[in-house]
Amino acid sequence: MLSVFNSLRDVTLLSVLVRMLLAVLCGGAIGIEREYKRRPAGFRTHILICLGASMTTLTSQYLYLNMHYYTDMGRLGAQVIAGVGFIGAGTIIVTRRRRVKGLTTAAGLWVAAIVGLAAGAGFYEGAIFTTLLILLAELLLSKLEYRIMDSTPEVNVYMEYANRSCLESILQLLRDLSIKVTNLEITRSSESGKHNSCAIFTLQLNKRCTVNALLERMTTTEGVVSVEEL
Amino acid sequence: MLTCLDFLRQLNTGSVLLRLALAVLFGGLIGLEREHKRRPAGFRTYMLVCLGAALTMLLSQYEYVMLTTRWASVASELGIRTDVSRFGAQVINGIGFLGAGTIIVTGRQEVKGLTTAAGLWASACMGLAIGAGFYECVFLGFALIFLSIRLLPKIEDIVIEKARNMNIYVEFQSMDDVGEILNRVKAQNVQIYEVELDRGREEKFRNPSAVLYVRLTYKQPHTQILSAISELESVYTIEEI
Numbered sequence: 166m167l168s169v170f171n172s173l174r175d176v177t178l179l180s181v182l183v184r185m186l187l188a189v190l191c192g193g194a195i196g197i198e199r200e201y202k203r204r205p206a207g208f209r210t211h212i213l214i215c216l217g218a219s220m221t222t223l224t225s226q227y228l229y230l231n232m233h234y235y236t237d238m239g240r241l242g243a244q245v246i247a248g249v250g251f252i253g254a255g256t257i258i259v260t261r262r263r264r265v266k267g268l269t270t271a272a273g274l275w276v277a278a279i280v281g282l283a284a285g286a287g288f289y290e291g292a293i294f295t296t297l298l299i300l301l302a303e304l305l306l307s308k309l310e311y312r313i314m315d316s317t318p319e320v321n322v323y324m325e326y327a328n329r330s331c332l333e334s335i336l337q338l339l340r341d342l343s344i345k346v347t348n349l350e351i352t353r354s355s356e357s358g359k360h361n362s363c364a365i366f367t368l369q370l371n372k373r374c375t376v377n378a379l380l381e382r383m384t385t386t387e388g389v390v391s392v393e394e395l
Numbered sequence: 396m397l398t399c400l401d402f403l404r405q406l407n408t409g410s411v412l413l414r415l416a417l418a419v420l421f422g423g424l425i426g427l428e429r430e431h432k433r434r435p436a437g438f439r440t441y442m443l444v445c446l447g448a449a450l451t452m453l454l455s456q457y458e459y460v461m462l463t464t465r466w467a468s469v470a471s472e473l474g475i476r477t478d479v480s481r482f483g484a485q486v487i488n489g490i491g492f493l494g495a496g497t498i499i500v501t502g503r504q505e506v507k508g509l510t511t512a513a514g515l516w517a518s519a520c521m522g523l524a525i526g527a528g529f530y531e532c533v534f535l536g537f538a539l540i541f542l543s544i545r546l547l548p549k550i551e552d553i554v555i556e557k558a559r560n561m562n563i564y565v566e567f568q569s570m571d572d573v574g575e576i577l578n579r580v581k582a583q584n585v586q587i588y589e590v591e592l593d594r595g596r597e598e599k600f601r602n603p604s605a606v607l608y609v610r611l612t613y614k615q616p617h618t619q620i621l622s623a624i625s626e627l628e629s630v631y632t633i634e635e636i
Contacts (some may be wrong), residue, residue, distance in 0.1 A: 178396055181531050189539055200551055203560045205506035209547045210513040213540065217517035220524050220536050221487060224452075225480050227529045231396065234459055234479045241523070246483040248491030252512045255498030260591055267506065269490045295592075311588075311610065321590070323573065363570055365592070394579065 170289045176226050180287060188219035188284040195277050198222040198303050199270065206270045211277045214252070218281030226286065243283045249278040261364045269323055273299075319347070320376055322366045323393040324383065331388030332364060338382060345369040397531060404528045406460050411453055418442075418449035418525045425518050428544050429511070435497055436511050444493070444515055445522035448486045452456045452526025455482040483523045490519035503564045504591055504606050505636045514544065559611045561585075565624065566604045566632035570594060573605065579627055583620045585609040600633055 173180040192215025193208060200207035221241040228234045253271030260266055262330060276299060284292040332351070339346060348367035370376065376394060383392045403410045422445025423438055430437030459479050467573045469474070494512030501507055518539055524532045546625045567576060573592065580587060589608040611620075617635055 176396070176523040178531050182535060185532070185535050185539060189543070197554060198552075200554045201558045201560070203555065203558055203562055206509050208551050208554065210509045212543050212547070213510070213513035213517040216539055216543070217513075217520035218534065220520040220532055223532050224483075224520075224524045224527045224529050227524075227532065232528075234456070235476050236479045238480075239432075240478060240480040240484045241487065244487040248516065249492055250486075251491035251495040252498070252509075252516060254508050255495040255512065256509060258500045258504065258506065260504060266504075270506075304560055305605075311586075323577070323590075325571070325574070363573070363592075365590075375484055391574050393577055 167290055170287070173289070174287050176223065176230050176287075181223060184223060184284050184287060184289075185216065186220055187289065187292060188215045188281045190279045191215055191279050191284060191292055194296055195273060195280070195299055195303075198300060199273055202307070203292030203301075204270050204273075205267065206274050211274065214249060214274055215277045215281035215284070216244070218249070218278040221245055222282050222285035242286070243280055245278050246275075249275050299382060319369050320367060320394055322380070322383070323363065324366065325363050325390040325392075327362075327388045327390060331386065334386055335383060336390070338386060339366075339368065342379065342382075343371060344379070400530050403530070406453070406456050406528075410528060414449055414453060414525050415446065415529060417533065418522050421521060421525065421533070422446060422518050424537075425514065425540055425544065426543065429514060434511050435508060436515055436595045441515065441518050442491060445518045445525070448483070448490070448522025448564045449526035451482045451486050452479075452523050455479045456527070475636060478506075483526070486519055486523060487516075490516050503604075503634075503636055505562075509624075514540070556617070557614070559614065561609050561611065561617055561620070562636045563607045563609060563621070563624070564604065564632070564634045564636050565607065565630055566602045567627075568602065568629040568631065570603050572627070572629040576605070576624065576630065579624055580607060580609065583623055584612045584615070585620065586612060606636070 173183055173225055189212055192212040194209040195215075195276050196211030202219045203213070221244075222238075225236065225238045225241040228236050229238050239297065252283075253274045253284075256267040256270045256274070257265065260269050277293070280292050280299075283295065295300075324335070326335070336346070345368070347369055348365075351362065370379070380392050380394060383389060403413060404469075418437065419442055422442040425445075426436070426438040426441030429441065455477065456479055458477050462475075462477060492518050497508040497511045497515070499507050503580060517536075521533060521536045524536060563580075565576060567573075570592075575589065576589075587607055587609050591606040593604045621633055621635060
């Protein structure tokens with residue numbers, strides 16, 4: 166353990182101050198990155214969770230070390246792990262396309278709470294290193310994620326078509342080109358027949374077929390009104 | 396630690412009164428600030444949560460004190476010791492549930508109420524510290540929570556303004572316009588990485604809508620993109636969420 170922090174290992178006025186400020190800083194650093202990405206849980210949410218968690222471990226250390234009550238020092242902190250899980254669960258949603266969103270947000274909130282626990286307990290090394298690693302992961306991996314998204318052979322194609330048989334011929338076309346359909350969502354036209362039906366395909370392209378060539382072939386299929394790449 | 400508070404660290408009528416009053420005061424002040432912004436959980440919610448948390452902690456200390464004084468003979472006979480943080484620990488879990496209830500997903504696939512949940516939860520934690528008589532932590536914690544709620548929204552606004560990711564909600568005339576809208580969005584030098592479409596219902600006067608998750612290729616004002624899309628006649632509503 167780093168000896169610089171040795172004077173702050175006990176619960177004193179100074180160490181309380183340092184720990185809580187550290188919790189705010191760590192929570193803020195994790196939060197501001199999420200906010201920048203426009204995710205639902207942002208700056209304030211992370212700070213509040215991290216700060217709250219740090220107060221629980223501080224309180225249990227105070228009860229044990231300063232007030233000499235008979236207690237299990239880990240008990241308060243242990244419930245943080247469960248309690249913040251519930252709050253995180255609230256951020257997870259299932260979208261209309263049956264996709265699960267908000268998992269990373271929930272996990273981020275939860276890990277911010279754990280960092281808060283470490284900061285409050287005076288485990289400065291753990292709190293600081295974890296925060297740095299989280300930031301590194303978020304910054305580097307999200308870059309990588311966007312890059313993969315750019316070069317991915319997976320494309321989303323939005324198509325409007327006039328009738329059912331057209332959809333079948335499109336599926337036949339995809340089969341002929343040996344393109345795998347990983348997801349297909351059809352939104353049926355309203356009864357009045359005023360609108361065309363639309364479908365959103367998620368396709369896994371192969372090397373033989375480029376996006377543009379595929380779109381062209383889809384457009385020329387009979388009954389297709391329009392094709393768009395998303 | 397401040398020695399002048401030593402008398403109030405013990406459990407006696409004065410310190411019980413003081414702690415409960417502190418819980419009402421601090422919980423209430425945080426609640427007032429939230430109520431001011433018309434958030435779902437207001438003055439009374441925060442006050443009650445904070446007061447309850449403080450009382451839980453006081454209760455377990457009371458039992459401990461009783462076990463070491465009045466009930467000492469029974470306790471030594473049965474060999475039971477109570478852990479003072481057992482009650483308090485469940486508060487943390489319980490308020491997590493309460494907070495989860497304030498989180499809602501709007502029709503625009505927006506998650507709301509997270510800050511409220513986090514704030515409630517943090518004030519429950521503060522309530523525990525109040526009940527424990529950990530005054531230093533309480534004053535600091537209150538100041539930090541209050542400042543976070545008060546000052547940080549301004550910083551958040553700046554971050555949002557500079558962000559390269561944008562979530563756009565559009566309402567438009569009919570599903571036939573989707574192609575046109577997507578083309579217009581793409582012409583703004585942005586990468587669309589996800590689209591959520593909702594067909595809407597004519598009989599319920601609900602227009603079709605879409606949520607676009609986009610990433611700007613370079614920094615540019617968000618309003619510029621929004622106004623470019625709103626120029627289309629078929630677009631009824633456009634909003635950044």
